Amino acid sequence: MGFKIAVAGATGNVGREMLNILEERGFPADEVVALASRRSVGQEASYGDKTLKVKALENYDFSDTDICLMSAGGGVSQEYSPRIGKQGCVVIDNSSAFRYDQDVPLIVPEVNPDAVEGFRKKNIIANPNCSTAQLVVALKPLHDAATIRRVIVSTYQSVSGAGKEGMDELFEQTRAVFVADPISTKKFTKRIAFNVIPHIDVFMDDGFTKEEWKMVAETKKMLDPKIKLTATCVRVPVFIGHAESVNIEFAKPITADEAREILREAPGCQVIDKREDGGYITPYESAGEDATYISRLREDSTIDNGLAMWVVSDNLRKGAALNTVQIAELLVAKGLIQPKRQAA
Template sequence: MGYKVAVVGATGNVGREMLNILAEREFPADEVFALASRRSVGVEVSFGDKRLKCQDLETFDFKGVDFALLSAGSTVSKEWAPKIGAAGCLAIDNSSYWRMDPDVPLIVPEVNADAIEGFRKKNIIANPNCSTAQLVVALKPLHDLAKIKRAVVATYQSVSGAGKDAMDELWTQTRGIFVTDPPAPEQFTKQIAFNVIPHIDVFMEDGATKEEWKLTVETKKILDKSIKLTATAVRVPVFVGHGEAVNLEFEKPITAEEAREALREAPGCLVVDKREDGGYVTPVECVGEFATFISRIREDQTIDNGLSLWVVSDNLRKGAALNTVQIAETVINRNLLNKAA
């Protein structure tokens, strides 16, 4: 018997990618529903070789639906995830709203799949921030090997993480510069074309941005609360794919070769680390891929037990849509739904 799956926010970047991944991975669904706001009712979206017409979230009946994959923002998730859960449908939420709720598991299946069983308290599972997801996939095998004490992360985040309008702005500004149209920032605080902006999400009282805070607290919740982490989140003029420069300090000695071998064996990781021109992965090359790519693995000679590495992933996939689908697959594989019990 197959499952019934509803994708909430089906017309957005991540919602469309969820539908693509459900089809690509041949998720065992008998029925898939595309849901959106009333203004998008009737809009068609692709699901494999089919076209689905969007239905109105406000009037949709979630009874009998097994999974709802939400990617419509925190406001929608705040209201609808509890309603969906109360209807007996498991809500897997891609927004930030539920991530730090102690009664909602925050899951990256390659890292903390055992924590998934806690979803029964609210019938909600949270998906982490896009930068967090790829980071913890890379950190988990290294933490298991030598225990991470401290991490310093600088992100290079593509504009797709801010939505379709942000991608349009990068395109419009880039084209405009070549035809002498002055760039007009709307989605970003400054010009994004041919520039980098060290500002993602709102500023907090301590001077960090909320994106940087998310990386810190989510990594602690998913991996280990004892890890000290500081981050600088930067938006770069790339359409899809996030990069991260990561510096780690460990409790135990660890060599670059030991790290390389551990990462090669780890689920979700793909090591491309040749010390030659082009012997590393960039955002352009990771687009459309499921893996988290790790390159530039090297020992940091400035501290004891230190490593530096470069981590790249498709933020619309592992950072959002893929991880959401993997959570649903994990629930099925562990027979955690009443239907599958």
């Protein structure tokens, strides 16, 4: 007997990707249910060669559902995830609603798999921010080897991180440039076509944005609270794939060659680092792929024990949908969850 899985937010970019990945990876599900808001009821969502009719999240009974993959936004998650959890269904939430809750584990399976066992307090597990997820996959094996003291990261984040509206805006503005139409901005604070915007999420009192703060808080929670991190998060005119320029200071000596070998053996990482034209990965090449790619590894001569590297990943997959499904797989692999219908 397999599991019954619900995907909440099934009509969004990440929800659709969750359904694709569940089928691609052969997750042991006997039944998969697509959920969204009332206005989406009756729409269709693809799950392998099957077509699912979208049902309403608002009145859905989760009492016989094992896992809910939640990708319906922070406000919706805050309202529904605790209710769903109380019905005995484990929520794996892709929003920021519960990431900083001490009673909710924040998980990247390649980084802190053992922490998942804390889910029982609320029956909720949080998925990290897309920019953090790929960063910690690359940092974890290096931290284990040489202890990271400080990280400076600049992100180059695709418009899909802002949802379908962000992708639509880039497409419409790009078209407008070529046909000399007026350009309007809706989702972003400034024009995104042929431009970059150093502003993701709201500004905080210290001048950093909420996106930048998330990277700090989430890295500390998942990897090590002693790591000092500062981030500058930038939106770029790319449809899918986040890139990051990462500068790391270690407590112990580590060479670029040593780091390269460590990362080649690390789960979830793929090193593409040839010192020649095209010997690196770009966001375009990462789209549709599961790996976190590391390129441009080199030693930083301005500090002791310093390295610089370029990290790229598909933000809709490892940054969101894939990581969520991997958490569900982790629950099954560790025997932390059994199908309710089998138990009955």
